[in-house]
């Protein structure tokens with residue numbers, strides 16, 4: 001199960017991504033927001049991250065205007081590795097190297113066509129499992 005959430009700046013792109021996920025038959029849970037009224041992105045970032053922490057969902061997608069605020073928030077949540085991606089190279093690398101569990105996108109930065117390719121790359125690329133990457137990921141959580 002995939003968790004997805006956005007603020008008003010990401011709402012329109014989220015609608016495009018939901019359509020794409022439906023076409024691919026990918027199950028998701030939409031944590032809002034549900035229109036373009038102004039809201040606070042930390043609320044939605046934390047909801048999506050909580051679903052991952054509680055293992056209700058394996059991965060998440062978060063979208064705000066730039067992708068920045070929502071990824072900063074996500075990366076403060078324990079066990080969350082959120083990657084703000086603007087191209088498919090970044091999406092592939094962050095899965096292979098960082099085992100990122102949240103993809104952050106900027107609704108005012110990338111168009112729907114590119115965003116959906118980034119989503120596909122993120123969802124379809126497995127973690128490499130290489131020892132050096134496992135070690136570095138473990139180090140992220142250390143004090």
Ligand code: RB5
Pocket residue numbers: 007008009010041064065066067068069070
């Ligand atoms: C909202 O206007 C905007 O600040 C938000 O979507 C996001 O870009 C924050 O980082």
